[in-house]
Amino acid sequence: MNIFLKLSKVDRRFIYIFIALVVILPLILKPKFPVVPTKPVQDVYDYVENLPEGSKVMISIDYDAASMPEQQPFLEALLRQLFRNKLKPILVVQWQLGAPLGTTALEKIARETQAIYGVDYINLGYRPGYVAQIVGIGKEIRDYFKTDYRNIPLDSFPIMKNVHNYNDIDLLVGLEAGATYLVWIEYAGGRFKQKIALALNAVSAPDAYYFYQSKQIIGLVGGMKGAAEYEALVGKPDLAVAGMASQSYSHLVIIIFIILGNIAYFVEKSRKAKEGGK
């Protein structure tokens, strides 16, 4: 009994050490975990797979470095799929601190697949005032993005020929760490009937499930687990799949701590009841 009472007063630094170990060790030892895609993730993958060659896919970077482990693997997997299928990504950024992350991933995968800037893909960069921008793209994208992220006029790029508004964009994929996706759904989806897929941080993914059920979004990639599923579907397991062992073990350790904490709670409760009865 005593051990449980001691456990209830355990120094939080022991808990921190346990968590650090179960996160770090699997990253070093690399145990394999099978990743089985769930339906919301499969739906995004299938939709992209069925897009005809040359389709334009707008990718919105609505996250920053804090969400990088969850969002960046999905972005890279998605870009691999797009370039492999000869689809054309158009990158926009709504979180200014996410701009370099989007640029880095886009350039990395474009190099891998020998995609040509301005022909196979383009990076429009960041503009302030995302609500106005999301509504405004419904009329003319050039009202907000006259140039790309390097200040080169949009009309000088073949990829942007005949791209004016949502009618010319076949799919919008929002990578979301906050609530920007609500504006995409309200205006781009609700008003302009733009097809939308979302990748959300694990903590906010449950908030978007009802948009998936009501078919306001075509699919949902939730957190690092969703990114791992997407990597598996694309056929190139990478950082997210590697992170699954750490995430699995850290969840397990947290569950064990919760159970131990509850045992300690009930032991303490029964001890107090006995003392009170004496």
Added chain:
Amino acid sequence: MLKGKGIPVFITFIVGTIMIFSFFIPHKPFGDLEKISLNWYSIIAGFTMLLGVDSLIGMHYRKITRRTGNWGYSIVLIAGFTGTVVIGIIETIRLGTAFNEASYFTYIYNYFIVPLQSTMFSLLAFFIASAAYRAFRARNFDATLLLITAIIVMLGRVPLGEQISPNLPKFTEWIMQVPQMAAKRGIGLGISLGALGVSIRILLGIERSYLS
């Protein structure tokens, strides 16, 4: 005659009404008026950044001059801010964009911002584990139900759940798509109705707290 707070309330009413009409009637004149309003919105949004910078620098400058608590950190902040802006401008002139992979601006981003933000966010794992251990107790029926559901979802959302039983992820998905979503939808509808009510109050000038 309009005077005092009546002027911004009147502007809010006019602009808000135009936006509502243009949503349902996207043709002339409302379509054009909406376009102009959105452009203004973008310009104002750009300038709000300047206000933010002014406020941030002003606050930390005052902390330094008054030598208030932890004023040393304010020097680091101002030095970091100034250095980043200067390097960003120089690299934009030199390479055409500060986001070029060879630029020092990107170096600052990759080796300062990314580790700092990632560290802050990853600390959550430790705090959540510690908080869950100390606070997640089966004190009554509701708490027990929440605890059991949390454990199922935590296992079902990682590949380990699939190893335990292939049905666990399916059950987790059911939890996410049915009971979880029912509660979220209720909350979402409540928030939306509340936002609608506040919007109408703002348009009609009843709610004026945003002016203070």
